[in-house]
Amino acid sequence: MDKPKIATTSLAGCFGCHMSLIDIDDRILKLIQLVDFHKSPIDDIKKFSERCLVGLIEGGCCNEENVKVLKQFRKNCDILISVGDCAIMGGLPAMRNGIPLNECLEEAYLKGPSVYNPSNKIPNDPELPLILDRVYACDEVVKIDFKIAGCPPPADTLWTAMVALLNGKPLELAYEMIKYD
Amino acid sequence: MATKNALKRIAIEPVTRIEGHGKVTLMIDDEGHVVQARMHVVEFRGFERFAQGRPYWEMPVLVQRLCGICPVSHHLAAAKAVDCIVGGENLTPTAEKMRRLMHYGQTFQSHALHFFHLVSPDLLFGFGADPAIRNVIGVAIKFPDLAVQGVMMRKYGQEIIKATAGKKIHGTGAIPGGINKNLSIEERDVFLKDIDQMVNWAVSALKIAKDYTSEHLKDLASFGSFPSNHLSLLRQDGALDLYHGNLCAIDADGKKILDQVNYNKYLDYISEEVRPWSYMKFPFIKSIGPEKGWYRVGPLARINNCKFIDTPIADKELKEFKALGNGKPINITMAYHWARMIELVHAAEKIKALLNDPDLQGENLVVKGKRRSEGVGLIEAPRGTLFHHYRVNENDQIVMANLIVSTTHNNEPMNRAVQKVAEEYLDGKEITEGLLNHIEVAIRAYDPCLSCATHAMGRMPLIVELMDTSGNLIDRKVRD
Numbered sequence: 001m002d003k004p005k006i007a008t009t010s011l012a013g014c015f016g017c018h019m020s021l022i023d024i025d026d027r028i029l030k031l032i033q034l035v036d037f038h039k040s041p042i043d044d045i046k047k048f049s050e051r052c053l054v055g056l057i058e059g060g061c062c063n064e065e066n067v068k069v070l071k072q073f074r075k076n077c078d079i080l081i082s083v084g085d086c087a088i089m090g091g092l093p094a095m096r097n098g099i100p101l102n103e104c105l106e107e108a109y110l111k112g113p114s115v116y117n118p119s120n121k122i123p124n125d126p127e128l129p130l131i132l133d134r135v136y137a138c139d140e141v142v143k144i145d146f147k148i149a150g151c152p153p154p155a156d157t158l159w160t161a162m163v164a165l166l167n168g169k170p171l172e173l174a175y176e177m178i179k180y181d
Numbered sequence: 182m183a184t185k186n187a188l189k190r191i192a193i194e195p196v197t198r199i200e201g202h203g204k205v206t207l208m209i210d211d212e213g214h215v216v217q218a219r220m221h222v223v224e225f226r227g228f229e230r231f232a233q234g235r236p237y238w239e240m241p242v243l244v245q246r247l248c249g250i251c252p253v254s255h256h257l258a259a260a261k262a263v264d265c266i267v268g269g270e271n272l273t274p275t276a277e278k279m280r281r282l283m284h285y286g287q288t289f290q291s292h293a294l295h296f297f298h299l300v301s302p303d304l305l306f307g308f309g310a311d312p313a314i315r316n317v318i319g320v321a322i323k324f325p326d327l328a329v330q331g332v333m334m335r336k337y338g339q340e341i342i343k344a345t346a347g348k349k350i351h352g353t354g355a356i357p358g359g360i361n362k363n364l365s366i367e368e369r370d371v372f373l374k375d376i377d378q379m380v381n382w383a384v385s386a387l388k389i390a391k392d393y394t395s396e397h398l399k400d401l402a403s404f405g406s407f408p409s410n411h412l413s414l415l416r417q418d419g420a421l422d423l424y425h426g427n428l429c430a431i432d433a434d435g436k437k438i439l440d441q442v443n444y445n446k447y448l449d450y451i452s453e454e455v456r457p458w459s460y461m462k463f464p465f466i467k468s469i470g471p472e473k474g475w476y477r478v479g480p481l482a483r484i485n486n487c488k489f490i491d492t493p494i495a496d497k498e499l500k501e502f503k504a505l506g507n508g509k510p511i512n513i514t515m516a517y518h519w520a521r522m523i524e525l526v527h528a529a530e531k532i533k534a535l536l537n538d539p540d541l542q543g544e545n546l547v548v549k550g551k552r553r554s555e556g557v558g559l560i561e562a563p564r565g566t567l568f569h570h571y572r573v574n575e576n577d578q579i580v581m582a583n584l585i586v587s588t589t590h591n592n593e594p595m596n597r598a599v600q601k602v603a604e605e606y607l608d609g610k611e612i613t614e615g616l617l618n619h620i621e622v623a624i625r626a627y628d629p630c631l632s633c634a635t636h637a638m639g640r641m642p643l644i645v646e647l648m649d650t651s652g653n654l655i656d657r658k659v660r661d
Contacts (some may be wrong), residue, residue, distance in 0.1 A: 012224070016249020016350045020300070023349055026329065026337045032318050063224070092246035095231040104227025109455045112229060112583050113570070114450055115462070116471065117455040125458035127206060127221045152350050176589060 003033075004053035004166065007077060008040040011061025011066040011095045012135060015041075016152040017084040021056070023155035031159075032140035034166055048076040054165065055080045057144075059138040060090045074142040079165070081146045083158070087138045088147050093133040100163060101131060146171075205620060207603050215607060218600035219625065220592075222461035227569040232582040237266055237556075237573045238357055244569065244584070245351050250294075252351050253287035253342055254562030254587075257424075258569040260355035261558025265445075266573055268550025269358025275543030276359035281424050282535045283354055284560070288423055289379070290338025291527040291563035292480075292521050295628045296386055297331025299378050300518060303625070304393050308618045328383045337372075341532065344368045359547035366542065368420050373536050380494070380529045387498060387522035394519045401515040403605075405598035405623035408433030408512050409488025410466065410476035411485045412590065414561050418443065419488030421495075421527065423561040427496045430466060430476060435510050438466060445560045447568060453585060461592050464585060475593035479627065480520035485510035490523075492530035498523045514598050562587045564628050591627045616624035 010018055018041065024030065038052050055077030062069050074080055085091040105122045109115060137157050138144050148161055157177040164171045208217040221338065228247060241259040247253035258282055264270040272280070298317045305324060306315045314323070321328040338348045344364060346352025354360055394401060410433065414426035428450065430439040439450060453469045455461035465474030476482070485506075490496040502519060505511055511520075535541065558569045565587035572581040602623045606616045 012226075014246050014249040016246070016252065019249045019350055019402055022294070022335070023339055026332050027443060028332065029328070032321060037318060037457075061228070081580035092243065093226050096227040097350075099227070099231055101227070105225070108225070109462075110228065112453075113581065114316040114451060114453050114464075114583060115455060116452040116465075119455075119457070121455070121457055123455065123457050123460050125221065127204065127219075127458055128460065131225055151246070152656075155349075 003036045005038040006035045006040070006054045006056065006072065007048070008036045008056040009058065009069055009073060010041060011057065011059035011070060011138075012062035013084065013086045013091070015058070017056075017058035017087075020150075020152035020155050021083075021158050022043050024159045025155070027159055028174045029133060031162065035162075042106075048072060052077045053079060056083050057081065057087045057138050059086045060093065060138060061141055062093055063129040064130050065074060067136075067141055068131075068136060070141050079145045080138075080142065081148060082138045082144045084146050084153055085149060086149045087144075088149060089137045090135040091151065094137075096113070097134040101102075101133060186255040205599055205624075207599075209607065213607060215600060215603045218596060218603050219458055221459045221597055222592075222594050225460045228584065229582050232571075232579050234578050237263055237571060237576050237579055238577075240569075240579070240582075241355050241357075242351070242353055247584075247586075249350050251291050251563050252285060253283055253346065254567050255569070256346065256352065256355055256558055257284055258558045258560040258562070258567045259571075260357070261425075261560065262556035262569045263357045264558070265556030266553055266571065267357040269546065269548045270549075272359055273543065273545040273548055274614075275363055276519060276546055276548075277424075278535055278538060278540050279345050279363060280355055282364070282532065282541065283342055283352075283423075284424050285344065285531045285535070286338045286341025287529045288338075288524060288563050289383075289532065290342070291385075292390040292525040292528070293331055293334035293386070295388070295563075296518065296522065296525070297328070297334070299628075300625060301327070301331070302391075303622050304389065304518075308622050309615055330386070333384055334379060335388075337375060340530075341372065344372070355549065358549045361546065363546065364541040364544055369536055369541065372532070376529070376533045376536060380526070380533060383522070383526045383529045384494060384621055385613070387519075387526050390518045390522040390561045391498075392500075392515060394513075396517075402513055404619075405514040405602045405626065406512055407514075407594075407597050407601060409594055409597075410438060410474070411468070411470075411482035411510055412478050413474040413483040413486045413566055414444070414559060415486055415488075416491075417440070419489040419498075421483055421490045421524075423483075423528075428566075431486060431510060431564060433512055435485075435508070435509060438469070444568075445557045447557065447559070449571075451568075451585070453589070456621050459592070461589055462585075463592050464590050465593075471546070476590065478587055479516045479517065479563075479596045480524050481511065481514075482565065484520040484523060490527055492527050492534070493529035495530060496522055498526060499612045514594075514623060514626045517628070521628070565590050566590055578613070587628070595624055595627050598626070608639060 039048055055073040061070060082088045109122045110117060157173060159174060161171055210216050233582050240263055241256050244255040244259045247255055278349055301320055302315045305320060343349045387391060410430055414420040414424045415429045427441040428439050428444050429441060431437055438592040449465055450467055451466045452467050455462055465471045484502060490499050502523060511654035555572045562565050567587050568585040570583040571579055574580050599620055602619050606619045
């Protein structure tokens with residue numbers, strides 16, 4: 001029987017949740033016996049070619065590209081999980097939500113003390129995806145089945161959640177494994 | 182215009198196994214010459230603006246959320262800047278050594294992660310190997326012992342971070358003017374037990390990178406390579422120092438451009454050019470100007486810049502590395518991996534020396550002095566020199582935050598590397614797997630963290646599109 005497939009992505013996150021997944025350390029060798037990693041930043045698979053059982057989403061949506069990728073994940077994964085505070089509620093990047101986007105761009109590309117910008121233009125090339133008016137949590141864009149909180153969720157929490165899910169067991173996390181910092 | 186019509190556009194996205202969001206586009210003329218190569222960084226966060234109004238003491242905890250791959254670097258650079266604000270930049274020995282231990286733990290885990298998880302598949306299987314096996318999982322299956330070493334080295338570094346910062350990712354150890362805990366004897370003894378193993382494994386990882394580079398020197402010498410300036414912090418006596426020092430820069434032949442400059446005055450020396458096609462800026466040394474003042478940072482720049490290393494094994498390895506250049510800087514892009522592994526050994530040796538230092542059990546953790554309204558903090562992060570600069574008002578709120586992040590300094594060099602490789606491997610008008618692979622390998626040498634660079638993070642994809650200037654698609658290739 002084929003092993004179930006997992007896909008992962010980092011949208012507007014910091015990659016800390018992926019790092020926390022790697023912090024399961026040598027258990028990663030067990031994990032790859034239970035599942036195959038499909039599309040993920042840790043390998044070279046760049047496009048969905050098979051249906052995945054689980055999609056792990058880190059980060060919220062701050063540009064149109066994030067939205068596109070998130071919708072692809074919803075389409076190709078049976079179970080979609082928001083991992084970490086950014087995916088669940090926008091997280092630190094959502095600190096810009098109370099501020100007009102233009103002010104953020106002007107600060108970075110026009111006003112900063114080390115900026116050299118003779119044309120006085122903010123980056124606007126068609127190659128750059130459009131930035132959204134604010135940062136959106138994943139469940140504002142697609143249906144999300146589960147959420148694992150934390151910044152990042154501890155490695156043990158991610159491991160326990162994966163094992164429970166793959167064995168079809170209910171997820172029972174001890175109090176100290178759910179961190180909200 | 183005939184020439185204009187002959188131009189074609191190739192887009193490559195996403196580039197994987199690097200750390201950040203971005204894509205590559207190439208413009209070619211009808212003879213297949215690459216007339217333009219651009220690596221676009223497509224993420225934008227706006228940290229400089231939304232930090233405004235926050236209290237300064239939040240910065241060390243806030244900024245690390247820009248990047249979960251080397252959060253400790255941001256944590257410490259911000260802490261160093263905030264030290265200046267509270268007048269506490271002359272830390273107690275316990276505080277400085279705890280922070281150094283945290284930083285060397287970070288360097289150790291980050292370099293191990295990059296080498297074993299991201300780069301070793303290219304070196305062990307070859308640049309052109311099947312993508313289905315050319316990844317860390319392929320390494321785990323084919324070379325299980327090596328994979329276990331990589332995992333255990335990263336774990337060791339992460340445990341050091343946890344013991345010094347409280348948490349493996351996004352910790353809280355450094356506070357304005359010091360640190361919030363020391364290292365207990367029990368904690369110390371756990372690390373002492375395994376440190377010799379870590380030094381030995383680091384030396385054998387170094388050997389893999391060194392042997393690989395030496396054996397393939399003929400091909401690697403030109404691969405994505407070009408002469409450049411090199412910038413890093415150095416200790417006053419010219420030693421490699423990853424935690425603190427003065428700004429130093431040399432040109433491609435080793436001539437000094439910046440010699441032990443106080444980094445508080447970085448604005449006199451460094452500027453960042455904005456270009457419309459990328460959210461990542463292009464830093465340059467002001468005295469030379471934007472055209473020629475760009476430089477490389479990170480392991481290669483540090484190893485080229487430093488006169489010696491104050492730990493014995495790494496210093497011996499440094500001499501061997503430097504012999505390759507006959508006293509001149511090494512400008513080979515792929516030499517980054519070798520340089521990075523010398524630093525891996527150095528970090529392990531430093532951790533060992535610190536663990537044996539009784540100052541880590543000291544009780545004097547915080548100092549404060551005359552308050553200032555401005556602070557600058559620089560550190561040598563795993564990927565290169567990291568700048569944090571804050572100004573605060575009388576209510577302790579941030580009014581200006583400026584960050585120049587390691588990967589940003591390497592922006593121009595990465596673009597040059599892509600152009601060089603594309604010229605060499607683009608075969609006519611067809612996009613080959615070989616081209617995609619080689620471009621990724623060249624970018625990966627810089628261990629870029631595009632997340633940090635735009636104060637954003639993620640992964641870089643790989644789709645290549647060949648288009649004419651009217652936007653008609655001629656060829657398209659997606660790697661599955």
